[in-house]
Amino acid sequence: MKKNFSIFLPFLLFIGIISCKTEDSVFEQTSNERINASLAEYQKQLVGAEYGWKGAIYPGTGSVYSFYFKFNDQNRVIMYSDFDKETAVTAKESSYLVKALQSPSLIFDTYSYLHLLADPEGSVNGGVYGEGLISDFEFSFGADTLNNGTLTLTGTKNKTRLVLTKASQEESVAYGNGGLAKSLLFSNIDLYPIYFKRVTIGGVTYEINVNTTARTVTLSWLEGTTAKSFTTEYYYSSTGVAFITPFVNGGLTLNSLTNLTWDASKLSLGFTAGTANVTVVGAAKPLIVDVAAPKRFRQFVIDKGSYWISETGFTVSGKEDYFGITKIPDFYYMLFFPDIASSQGTTYDAFTAYDQTNLMGPAVVPSYTSDGRIIFSILGTYGTNTLMNTTVAEQIEDASGYYLVQTSPIRYDMVSAKDAKTWISWWYPF
């Protein structure tokens, strides 16, 4: 033990000596000069990209948003964004600053399209009040990102990733000509009057399911009799819809869908997938029926002693809240509460509207078919709301029943099996 300390002693002495000595830097320049040089270098990179930068940002609530940035040497930046149809076509100028915080940082220091994602006002971006989409507008430069055409930045507050890639002349022109807006036509897939949609690419028929809010696209297909499925996040680029994860099936690889077209009279979406020009067509039935889904849907909330909610009610032929249930006074949400109670030995479900005090609408008894549908028969009604107890009740007890499509761990769509033109989206927010 004693020996150990005799080893440490000289070290301590050594440290003591060093701290007394005037410091000689191993660098030729002062830290200040080096920081300034580094900032100038980043600034030069940003401004030097002749055709601007393409940006992809990954906010904390998920999904990806794309941007186009053109920086000048006057601390000004011009932007386009795929945030919505307006930001896609209207160039917006705002201020930016390259500054040393803990590390060299890029700050978008007045409001721009980038701030739409970070805005804590929920009405701006659909996020939670006080948080927004958990995004950033102040970023630090990654250490190794100079000179390879890509800049990877990390948000200082929420660690949002922002990847900047130099745009080509062609892309720059496309952004200026509303290329983003053309790509955003893809979101019109929400306007289809029918729930199930299919495309045929290279002889294979795919069911295509798009969540334009979460920005995910799911392709389902049959390989022989085996059901296959692929889901990726996407964003809009100047030329089309870019997949975060490329889709690969045999000889087909898709990084993006391009040449988006929308026929407003026929409500028909077309695009180029690889080399094939395809059109999205409606279908009355799912390509692959998830036979176990109806039971799984009910059991999920039964296990939790809870219920599913829908804020918008039934969509019919693409029209949200077709029956107008959200106009019921003090409407809170619609709910589906399985096994809510029993009457004379029959356990029933509530399929009703709710105003924070009363349930309004039918009490139903479910039955399952072997081909994966759920059918409701009405046992009785809650309250005296005429809309819920007549028009909506008739829809609920439609004899064809419903398919259930699981779209996320906590979301299901209930689709009328009659013609797939009526559906209601359920989610479990609790």
Place this chain on the structure above:
Amino acid sequence: MKKRFIFFNCFAVLGFALVLQSCKEEDLGDVETISGLNRPAPVQTSIDKWIADSLTTPYNIAVNYKWDQFEFTDISKTLVPPKEEMVIPFSQVVRRAWIAPYVEQAGIVFFNKYSPKLFVLSGSAQYQYQSKVLGQAEGGRKIIVFDINNFKVKGMNGYVPSDSVVVKEGIRTLQHEFGHILHQNIMYPVEFKRVSEGLFQGVNWLNLSDAEALADGFVTPYASSKYDDDFVETIAILLTEGKDGYTRLVNSVQEGASLNGTSKADAQAKLRRKEALVVNYFKTAWGVDFYSLQAKCRAEFVKLI
């Protein structure tokens, strides 16, 4: 035991060295090496020039509208910078509805001496529980104004009459924060604290409606949170509502007793007593004719809605 002894010796030597160093006279050295100096300043915009000409030169007031996280007290909050097109309209309102009446009434020396020297603007409100924070004053020097992006005055694109609420809240925030600065320099008389003794709500003010607060003799729910805020809310309401508006407010106290047992007559007496104390405070502490100031503030405010 011996081990520890050696250790102590080592520390003693180090300690001695430290003492020696700290006694040494220090040379400032090469200031060029201080980090953060000699950075190129951002290019001035027309907004920067407007602020310099209209606020900084005459009143020594700076307006930081570009994002700087560390100007905001609570860095855990999510905020965004203001929209550029909102900066000048908002600053104009600051000048017309707050600076001009004070300068006219109390003189530029008074105003420039006590006015906060820095405005920091946030585009969004600061969300706190279920409420929005609209303003914050710091040490008499800085006022943070939130929610600039939703600010609208008459004549601005998209202004509708109901936006007058937003204008009123914005100006009230300024008057409120300046009120804090005034009492942080010269404290208001202790009588003011006694007027509503026992009725203060603390953080529970959030659960009060306007009518409930008024029934206890508070001009707003927030006034019931603590003494200082009662004082400055009273100032702010008096200045934005005007003399007649305040009378209307006093007359609108609900019939019957409040939840805390304050009678209508008592609540009204409290409101009038607070008014009198504020008027008296401005006279004795600052030599300012409050009613004249009130008339000027109200007149400017009316022009904005």
